Amino acid sequence: MITLKINGLDVSVEQGTTVLEAANFLGFPIPTLCHMEGLSPYGACRLCVVEIGEGPKAKLVSSCTYPAQEGLKVRTASNRVIRARRMILELLLASCPQSKTIQDLASAHGIRQQRFRQEYEDCILCGLCVRMCDEQMMAKAIGFRGRGENRSIGTPFDVKSDVCRTCGGCMYICPACQLRCTYNEPEKAICGGCANLTPPCLEKEHFDDMMCYMDPCVACEIETKTDK
Amino acid sequence: MIQKAALSNGDEVMTQQDVDPVIITKIVEKHNKDRGEIIAILEEIQTEYGYLPEEALRIVSDKTKRSLVDIYGIATFYRLFSLKPRGKHLVCACLGTACHVRGAPRIVEELQSQLGIQAGETTADMEFTLETVNCLGACALGPVVVIDGHYFSKVKKSGIGQLLEKARTGFDKIDIAKDKRIFPIEVSCPHCNRSLMDESFAIDNHPSIRVAISFDHQDGWLRLSCLYGSYNISTELDVPMDTVVKFNCPHCHVELPSTSNCAMCKAPMVPLLVRGGGIAKICSRRGCKNHMLDVL
Ligand code: FES
Ligand code: FES
Numbered sequence: 251m252i253t254l255k256i257n258g259l260d261v262s263v264e265q266g267t268t269v270l271e272a273a274n275f276l277g278f279p280i281p282t283l284c285h286m287e288g289l290s291p292y293g294a295c296r297l298c299v300v301e302i303g304e305g306p307k308a309k310l311v312s313s314c315t316y317p318a319q320e321g322l323k324v325r326t327a328s329n330r331v332i333r334a335r336r337m338i339l340e341l342l343l344a345s346c347p348q349s350k351t352i353q354d355l356a357s358a359h360g361i362r363q364q365r366f367r368q369e370y371e372d373c374i375l376c377g378l379c380v381r382m383c384d385e386q387m388m389a390k391a392i393g394f395r396g397r398g399e400n401r402s403i404g405t406p407f408d409v410k411s412d413v414c415r416t417c418g419g420c421m422y423i424c425p426a427c428q429l430r431c432t433y434n435e436p437e438k439a440i441c442g443g444c445a446n447l448t449p450p451c452l453e454k455e456h457f458d459d460m461m462c463y464m465d466p467c468v469a470c471e472i473e474t475k476t477d478k
Numbered sequence: 479m480i481q482k483a484a485l486s487n488g489d490e491v492m493t494q495q496d497v498d499p500v501i502i503t504k505i506v507e508k509h510n511k512d513r514g515e516i517i518a519i520l521e522e523i524q525t526e527y528g529y530l531p532e533e534a535l536r537i538v539s540d541k542t543k544r545s546l547v548d549i550y551g552i553a554t555f556y557r558l559f560s561l562k563p564r565g566k567h568l569v570c571a572c573l574g575t576a577c578h579v580r581g582a583p584r585i586v587e588e589l590q591s592q593l594g595i596q597a598g599e600t601t602a603d604m605e606f607t608l609e610t611v612n613c614l615g616a617c618a619l620g621p622v623v624v625i626d627g628h629y630f631s632k633v634k635k636s637g638i639g640q641l642l643e644k645a646r647t648g649f650d651k652i653d654i655a656k657d658k659r660i661f662p663i664e665v666s667c668p669h670c671n672r673s674l675m676d677e678s679f680a681i682d683n684h685p686s687i688r689v690a691i692s693f694d695h696q697d698g699w700l701r702l703s704c705l706y707g708s709y710n711i712s713t714e715l716d717v718p719m720d721t722v723v724k725f726n727c728p729h730c731h732v733e734l735p736s737t738s739n740c741a742m743c744k745a746p747m748v749p750l751l752v753r754g755g756g757i758a759k760i761c762s763r764r765g766c767k768n769h770m771l772d773v774l
Contacts, residue, residue, distance in 0.1 A: 393545075
């Protein structure tokens with residue numbers, strides 16, 4: 251067991267626990283974006299920053315990836331942490347202002363405005379969908395491509411992947427695109443599956459083993475609308 | 479040195495050709511000992527085809543049991559790899575901070591206008607590919623331009639036309655008249671000691687060396703340049719690349735006795751007695767440029 255201090259409270263956790271888990275155990279809220287139980291920690295969004303150490307040696311780390319250490323002193327809501335978190339949220343908001351998840355987080359932190367140029371990106375590269383596809387769906391159909399400014403997420407060669415089962419897991423988990431499904435804009439679709447396939451709900455027997463995450467399902471909606 | 483020069487002289491960057499699964503499999507098998515070797519595999523495929531064909535990546539994914547996304551991710555992450563066929567000559571202009579402040583953007587502009595392409599593109603005749611990099615680690619020498627592995631420092635806008643012209647002809651072309659590493663030798667048969675020099679047939683403006691060669695039940699003459707370091711030859715036979723031929727003395731008809739094997743291709747090395755002392759040895763394999771001079 252490891253004993254550490256979070257916001258002045260002692261807590262004992264098992265070896266291998268992250269600071270985020272320890273803080274959650276004590277009930278201290280730490281906002282997260284790219285973290286999800288069941289997926290490996292990735293540390294992309296930095297929203298979960300906390301301050302560790304003391305005095306001039308104190309530093310900011312991402313709690314979702316930082317392992318608990320014996321005698322560690324953590325502050326989850328010091329001034330410095332709050333400032334950093336608000337800045338991160340402002341930046342996220344600037345790159346993806348249309349995302350409901352980010353808007354909610356921002357408003358929860360009292361951000362009403364942001365001072366940067368709005369980019370309207372449809373991806374914040376948090377890697378949730380990549381991990382979902384790999385770790386939960388065991389498909390590895392999508393991944394990171396390129397680097398730096400040109401980094402993007404998608405299928406190899408931008409064609410529909412042979413291993414994609416159109417489960418929709420990537421869309422379900424995505425915090426940035428609240429569209430869920432890009433059925434009507436296939437060139438923007440991550441897997442593009444829905445554009446090439448009849449939506450699974452219409453031809454169920456072909457996809458018995460499929461896990462459909464689309465909720466609400468755009469395909470269903472389109473179908474019902476045209477029916478009327 | 480000369481060796482490499484001549485090699486890169488003759489080599490052609492291949493463009494757009496069919497992917498041979500056998501070659502890819504061989505490359506994969508050579509490296510596939512642990513996960514980390516994926517870059518080595520991709521590098522080798524790129525040397526083979528000049529770029530990474532989609533087909534090849536799919537085969538690699540299949541053979542290494544790694545997902546195509548991972549391989550594609552690596553292939554797009556590193557600047558070294560290209561998924562599009564590249565031209566014969568690769569022009570790489572540095573746009574790093576140091577080069578940038580020394581005027582690299584103007585150099586790139588000039589390159590773009592002279593080649594008629596944008597950075598990252600290849601000319602229609604598949605001659606040049608223009609790429610930019612962010613620092614080559616030679617900042618004090620900026621602006622730096624690398625063409626086919628040759629570094630050019632403090633490049634000026636006015637010098638670019640000349641650079642591209644030189645690239646077209648190949649930087650490694652040896653100027654036989656001027657190069658000091660190249661000198662004429664006079665040789666004779668190590669068996670009968672009669673001269674092999676042929677005044678009546680000149681190669682590189684010098685008398686040639688005449689020997690008789692045979693391979694595959696064919697015989698004929700072969701004339702070599704007597705310039706040590708020049709590979710110009712002339713022969714009446716059509717010797718396919720990579721064949722090992724037998725060398726005979728045209729006077730005593732004895733086969734020139736080989737005493738050692740080529741360090742590069744293991745074919746026998748043919749000795750020629752050099753006037754003034756010493757033995758020149760040349761590799762008997764067509765296309766192998768190995769040769770050496772033992773001065774006694
Ligand atoms: S939740 Fe920790 S970095 Fe995103
Ligand atoms: S900036 Fe060009 S070499 Fe470093």
